[in-house]
Amino acid sequence: MSAPRINIVGSINLDLVASAEKLPAPGETVTGASYAQYPGGKGANQALAARRLGAEVAMVGRVGRDANAEAALALLKADGVDLSGVVEDEEEPTGVALIGVDKAGENQIIVASGANGVLSASDVARAGAADAVLCQLEVPVPAVMEAAKIETPLFAINLAPAMPVPAGLLERADLLIVNEVEAEFYDDALHRGEGLVALTLGRQGSVLYRSGKEVARMPVYAVPVIDTTGAGDTFCGALVVGLAEGMEEGAALRFASAAAALAVTKEGAQPAIPTRKDVEAFLSDKA
Ligand code: RIB
Secondary structure, rough: OOOOOOEEOOOOOEEEEEOOOOOOOOOOOOOEEEEEEEEEEEHHHHHHHHHHOOOOOEEEEEOOOOHHHHHHHHHHHOOEEEEEEEEOOOOOOOEEEEEEEOOOOOOOEEEEEEEHHHHOOOHHHHHOOEEEEEOOOOOEEEEEHHHHOOOOOOOOEEOOOOOOHHHHHHHHEEEEEEEEEHHHHHHHHHHHHOOOEEEEEEHOEEEEEOOEEEOOOOOOOOOOOOOOOOHHHHHHHHHHHHOOOOOHHHHHHHHHHHHHHHHHOOOOOHHOOOOHHHHHHHHHOOO
């Protein structure tokens, strides 16, 4: 079977990561952290996950005209993601995420959107037809609404971070992906369309619904947790690759759970994203 073609419309950030014993409470200063920077952004992470898991991927997004842009795009470029749809903005800087990670691998993230915040509908309108289109909400809603017009049999939105969107956009989606916080925010509106809804439940695993009815469920794989940043993005990229390849729903959820499990075992969002070979080896060990 040939590799599915997937368009990702979304954010591209440089992640500035401080890893410490614990995360600060409001008003508290925590010292003694180690520091690293990695390419990130929900859109770029999902693009890289889809690519490493076997898809032909085209990224649609915006970066600034600055040194951070090159660093933010480095791994997408190295892995062969098509970056011809990434616009260099003349005024806004490349998006930056300030990330704290504690010793249990949990994180806190503050995003300064920069150029992601001015991704326009006309940037998106240039994207061609694809086997799947995957968006998130770190770019303006009009850009996501334009993505909904791209010719594709699988239009997917990871509703992260949760924010108000037109009801018609949720109903148009063939796949919505949410965590528990996002599921609470959208509530019943998630299940008004005819598409699939994937709910990730952290250590409780993940569930797939259609029209409010459960169609598949996966417990979480037990792995050593180093850093959970980007694991949700890896799940999204993997689930879309699986469904676009025609995997049965339960098999696609298992594939996505395995990819996400591997992603928490290393530091950083993008450096931790596994390859197809890694995921298949992991799954054959569990069979
Ligand atoms: O989902 C993780 C991502 O959220 C990070 O890479 C960060 O850039 C933020 O966008």
